[in-house]
Amino acid sequence: KIISVGFLIFSVLSTTLTAVMQIDDLAEVDYxxxxxxxxxxxxIDLDLKGTVFPAGNYTDSPYMAASFTIPEQxxxxxxxxxxxxxxxxxxxxxxxxxxxxxxITEEVSRTQRYGLRTCRYFNINTEIFSSIIxxxxxxxxxxxxxxxxxxxxxxxxxxxQQDAFTVEIQGSVEVLAILPDSTTWSLFTLNxxxxxxxxxxxxxxxxxxxxxxxxxxxxxxxxxxxFFEVLLLENILSYILQxxxxxxxxxx
Numbered sequence: 001k002i003i004s005v006g007f008l009i010f011s012v013l014s015t016t017l018t019a020v021m022q023i024d025d026l027a028e029v030d031y032x033x034x035x036x037x038x039x040x041x042x043x044i045d046l047d048l049k050g051t052v053f054p055a056g057n058y059t060d061s062p063y064m065a066a067s068f069t070i071p072e073q074x075x076x077x078x079x080x081x082x083x084x085x086x087x088x089x090x091x092x093x094x095x096x097x098x099x100x101x102x103x104i105t106e107e108v109s110r111t112q113r114y115g116l117r118t119c120r121y122f123n124i125n126t127e128i129f130s131s132i133i134x135x136x137x138x139x140x141x142x143x144x145x146x147x148x149x150x151x152x153x154x155x156x157x158x159x160x161q162q163d164a165f166t167v168e169i170q171g172s173v174e175v176l177a178i179l180p181d182s183t184t185w186s187l188f189t190l191n192x193x194x195x196x197x198x199x200x201x202x203x204x205x206x207x208x209x210x211x212x213x214x215x216x217x218x219x220x221x222x223x224x225x226x227f228f229e230v231l232l233l234e235n236i237l238s239y240i241l242q243x244x245x246x247x248x249x250x251x252x
Contacts (some may be wrong), residue, residue, distance in 0.1 A: 020058075026097040027090065028055050034065075042074065050086040052093045063088045087158045087165060100152035100171070104240070105145070105178070126177050129187065132232045135225040136187060144177040147184060148240070150192075164199040166214075172221060173237065188223040190230060190237075192216065211246055 030051045038045040065085040130137035157168040176184040194216040198209045
């Protein structure tokens with residue numbers, strides 16, 4: 001009886017107290033119990049919220065958590081399962097925090113520039129685009145360094161699959177020339193629709209994800225250098241994403 005009363009007190013307290021842990025500088029997770037623990041002779045079931053939100057900004061999630069069960073197994077001491085809700089709230093939290101926005105330039109070090117993260121990846125100037133888009137040469141006789149601004153325009157949509165999940169990303173890529181006085185001139189902006197997959201593995205007691213780009217589509221959203229066929233740019237932009245952005249994301 002003493003054990004039963006003690007467990008009841010623990011159950012009430014554990015479902016009323018908020019348990020929050022900081023994931024990184026951008027996000028926190030609420031792992032409070034969402035219901036009373038279910039105690040059986042061979043095991044105990046604990047249902048945790050698993051709600052991820054922007055660091056320091058706890059807000060109600062726009063998603064509904066669906067119940068699910070873990071297949072019965074008994075060869076390990078602990079089984080931990082994540083639902084789509086956990087990854088959906090993660091996507092929403094990091095999108096809100098601006099984590100999916102990136103500026104690509106030839107900066108020597110990682111800095112804060114124009115309110116976005118800046119990373120060193122490549123050395124590309126307007127001359128390269130002039131060979132693909134003749135109109136660029138008319139506006140930029142002198143080769144100028146180029147900056148790429150990648151932005152997610154919608155919350156990435158995550159779908160779980162066995163041992164992996166897919167991420168549908170809607171965003172934009174703005175290509176800007178960096179002028180001698182350090183100001184920028186927007187050449188054009190492309191809409192981007194990308195499908196990626198992330199496989200999960202446990203390495204060094206940590207859950208790690210490996211990002212892979214499955215397909216990507218571009219369309220012209222705005223241009224200061226006239227209309228051009230976006231297909232001509234797909235190879236170079238796809239190369240930048242495959243060779244630089246994806247490895248950088250996996251490296252984190």
